Amino acid sequence: MNVRNVYLKRILTLMIAVLTALSLAGTDPATVSAASGVAAPTKVKATNLYTGVRLTWKKPTKDTTFRVYVKTGGKYKKAGTASANKFVYKKAKSGKTYTFRIRAYRKGSRSGYSRTVTKRFVRSLANMEYKGKGYAVLHGNKPNFSDAQVTRARNAYITFGKLDDRGRCTAVTASVSSETLPREERGDISSVHPTGWVSGQGWQRCHLLAFSLGGGNANPRNLITGSAQLNVSGGMWIFEEQVLNYVRQTGNHVLYRVTPVFKGKEPVARGVHMEARSVENAGLQYNVYVFNVMDGYKIDYSTGIVRAKNAAAEENPGGSSHSNAKRTYILNENTKKFHYPSCSAVKRMKPSNRKKVKTSRKSLIQKGYDPCKICEP
Structure with missing residues (x-):
């Protein structure tokens, strides 16, 4: 009986160790490389966009896809997949805090979980990304x-x-x-x-x-x-x-x-x-x-x-032309100011005072004209 008890005790200890390891793997996302040899993502960062939380990380190897997991206090749920080393979680609600972890997949094998990253999402126009449209x-x-x-x-x-x-x-x-x-x-x-x-x-x-x-x-x-x-x-x-x-x-x-x-x-x-x-x-x-x-x-x-x-770009700071470059300006011959054609002051200008020219900024200033304070050409 004693031998049997010792044997059962060892089995029980081993089972507890296995269960503990599994539990930690599910909740403690320390970077782990699985036995498959697929490395877990590293350097995971989270930043707020206007549309959600953006995650970026270091891609371990080529031909790798990723699964992103998220939780807000309960269990982790799959947030989505990514083929590149970035992902935007668009279901985030402003004021809530989210914890993320990521797993890499390659040729049927998977890595351990990355380290977690936690972010409180705040929806703000200041975080909106500029993509080329004004x-x-x-x-x-x-x-x-x-x-x-x-x-x-x-x-x-x-x-x-x-x-x-x-x-x-x-x-x-x-x-x-x-x-x-x-x-x-x-x-x-x-x-x-x-x-x-x-x-x-x-x-x-x-x-x-x-x-x-x-x-x-x-x-x-x-x-x-x-x-x-x-x-x-x-x-x-x-x-x-x-x-x-x-x-x-x-x-x-x-x-x-x-x-x-x-x-x-x-x-x-x-x-x-x-x-x-x-x-x-x-x-x-x-x-x-x-x-x-x-x-x-x-x-x-x-x-x-x-x-x-x-x-x-150095030749054109702030969108203004180089002083010696020729371009189209609108002159107000009454106020002695020059404007971009798109300037709002041009439409209010009397036709008798308006003159369209193609010349340089430097040349106009030498002739006594001042740049408009609205469009600042």
Whole structure:
């Protein structure tokens, strides 16, 4: 009996060890190479995107596929598969914390689990990826205004948000109408230095509420540091013109809100959230996010420093032409200012004062012309 008991005890000890190992393999994802020789993924990282949590890792070998597992406090569940060393978990809900682990598969064999990575998902426009288009449409292009806000917008008003504790602009909300449109000439705004402003980096002073809609001139609560793509060519101007044209054509009101989107404590906005809705009818509405980017350049949003990604881009900082390069400009022979053809000021210019030329920036300055403060050519 004693021999039998010893034998049973050894078997029991072995079974406990096996069960413990299996349990640890299921819950403790320390990197393990399976007996098959397939190495587990390493250097797993998780970052928040607007659409979900992005996972990246070091791919151990060629011809490998991966399975991603996720849990939110209970058991791990399969989140999906990937053929490359990245995966976006799009079922994440803002405010929830997720733990991930990954397993590699190759030719019928599999690795152990990678080490776990945990991430609290927060859905933020600041995390939206720029993929070459200047703006992204949000929520089916429907703005997030309440019925009470729409009702109030039957009367014209403009509200500039207070600067936050870091001196950054906050949202500007307005009921744009013929009453808010400017009746004076565009003034000098160079005295305002928005957060993140660094001279010589191709930055522009971007109005949240456009001057053409009633945004005024040198208002620190209405100017942010932005690129030419954000301000003119990439998106804001497109949507500002929609509002302006609608108001001029109908005489109606447009409820309008522009919110700068900052990431953490960064002084330079990642982009702006623009919303608009016509009040008296359904003639106009949009809900878009416009990226504050410069193609060919890498922006350090924490400092305002801009660096070229390649030598060719160095010739064209911030999207502005080299001073000796010839291009098309519009001159205002009355104010002695020159503009890009896409500048909003061009449409307000009297035909008798307007002249189209193809020349260099340097040549115009030598002739006594000053660059426009809106498009900053």
